[in-house]
Amino acid sequence: MKAKDSLVRIAFLALFLFLTIRGKMALWLLLFALSLPVALLFGRLYCGYACPIHTIMRPVSALARKRGWQKDSAPRFLSAVYLPWVALALSIASTVFARKALQINLPILPFWIAAGALTVLRFRPEVFHNAICPFGALQKTFGRFARRSKQVDPVACISCGLCEKACQADAIHLTGPDHTATVNISLCHQCSSCSIACPKDAIAHKKRLPEK
Numbered sequence: 001m002k003a004k005d006s007l008v009r010i011a012f013l014a015l016f017l018f019l020t021i022r023g024k025m026a027l028w029l030l031l032f033a034l035s036l037p038v039a040l041l042f043g044r045l046y047c048g049y050a051c052p053i054h055t056i057m058r059p060v061s062a063l064a065r066k067r068g069w070q071k072d073s074a075p076r077f078l079s080a081v082y083l084p085w086v087a088l089a090l091s092i093a094s095t096v097f098a099r100k101a102l103q104i105n106l107p108i109l110p111f112w113i114a115a116g117a118l119t120v121l122r123f124r125p126e127v128f129h130n131a132i133c134p135f136g137a138l139q140k141t142f143g144r145f146a147r148r149s150k151q152v153d154p155v156a157c158i159s160c161g162l163c164e165k166a167c168q169a170d171a172i173h174l175t176g177p178d179h180t181a182t183v184n185i186s187l188c189h190q191c192s193s194c195s196i197a198c199p200k201d202a203i204a205h206k207k208r209l210p211e212k
């Protein structure tokens with residue numbers, strides 16, 4: 001499962017590199033646009049499997065964690081909810097300006113790949129995913145309405161917390177009086193790291209039940 005997930009990410013990264021080299025970035029942006037209605041149905045699959053920023057961040061983050069470079073806390077300004085929207089507005093404005101005024105295509109996605117990789121050298125990945133990424137801002141907006149998502153079977157959960165540790169998006173926590181794991185759907189990348197880590201097979205991608 002883990003190997004299959006990695007292969008899917010590598011395949012999307014190869015496609016991204018191919019389109020970048022061929023100057024067809026518009027096709028990638030089309031794929032991103034199509035991923036938004038997909039997020040309404042199945043959650044943020046783009047973030048979990050297709051996003052080149054995420055795919056590059058994963059090994060960089062693993063290295064930084066192993067070397068002890070990552071801090072547990074992040075500066076307070078990174079908790080501002082509007083930050084990803086500012087990043088999105090600046091990305092769009094600078095891309096349009098460069099295209100219209102300077103007749104050049106800004107390498108906006110490579111820029112954000114570098115920003116993501118640099119961020120995880122110092123901070124945990126959720127800092128970039130939840131507090132910086134402009135693409136994540138849009139995915140979050142659509143993903144929170146997902147009809148299907150990763151969900152925890154509260155009867156099977158033994159509150160071991162392994163899923164919390166495995167999640168790179170800060171999207172699953174032990175909550176409630178029983179300390180059972182609960183997924184925050186808007187933050188969840190549907191990446192399966194939690195279900196792979198779960199010793200009880202308590203996490204699955206399934207239809208959401210109406211909220212009580």
Ligand code: SF4
Pocket residue numbers: 150166167168169170171172183187188189190191192193194195
């Ligand atoms: S909750 Fe699970 S599927 Fe969702 S982002 Fe975290 S590890 Fe991935």
Ligand code: SF4
Pocket residue numbers: 152156157158159160161162163164180181194197198199200201202203
């Ligand atoms: S890893 Fe599985 S059993 Fe452990 S807290 Fe998470 S959902 Fe529950």
